[in-house]
Amino acid sequence: MKASVGDRIITASGVVGGAVRDGVVTELHHDDGSPPYTVRWSDTEEESLVYPGPDSLVQHGDAGAADETARPARAATWTVQLSLVEASGSTTAEAVLVAGPVEHADVGPLRSVGHARKDPHDTEIPVIGDEVAAGRALRRLADALLGQAEEDITASTGVPAHVHD
Known part of the structure; x- marks a missing residue:
């Protein structure tokens, strides 16, 4: 997994009933874009060091550049x-x-x-x-x-x- 500053990370909860979280990469710790990343979470505005696992998805900041009608990924939790x-x-x-x-x-x-x-x-x-x-x-x-x-x-x-x- 590789990311750049400004990319979006979406992470599913590791527990049943847990929330899906999304945030923006604000800092890289390796020049090649490999983890860990500093992420600012959209639900709390807090920043934390993240080692994304198989339950995470990186949406690159330029993903919709070629198609202006493309919508960014979204996360929702239904209970x-x-x-x-x-x-x-x-x-x-x-x-x-x-x-x-x-x-x-x-x-x-x-x-x-x-x-x-x-x-x-x-x-x-x-x-x-x-x-x-x-x-x-x-x-x-x-x-x-x-x-x-x-x-x-x-x-x-x-x-x-x-x-x-």
């Missing part, structure tokens, strides 16, 4: 909140997409619900009900998100859209 309620052999899960792109702020959060009910003859193992209800809620949330994408494509192009699985 899904999953709530579970279990009572008397029945479990209900609600999945809520609680964060998303700013351009969809008027749409509001996407929500879905999944249910699971154990057979009266089965042994009560609450985690199984949680898994089934959560899986159903998340599957429905995914369908709602794809439906929203289809609506957005249709609104943008004026042509009815279908997103294939």
Whole structure:
């Protein structure tokens, strides 16, 4: 990996639920552009020494020079909140997409619900009900998100859209 001052670094989190971060290279420590780099992070404006790994991408400052319509890479973090309620052999899960792109702020959060009910003859193992209800809620949330994408494509192009699985 090679970078220059002014290049952008995008780094995925090494942990589940962690944020994707992006920043600008402000200083090189080797003349050949190899790591480490000093990076100013866009979310905190703090600078730190970075040794980028396989979860990082360098977007060179001149990447869009040949194509003036090229958009720079962007980073976003979406969070899904999953709530579970279990009572008397029945479990209900609600999945809520609680964060998303700013351009969809008027749409509001996407929500879905999944249910699971154990057979009266089965042994009560609450985690199984949680898994089934959560899986159903998340599957429905995914369908709602794809439906929203289809609506957005249709609104943008004026042509009815279908997103294939």
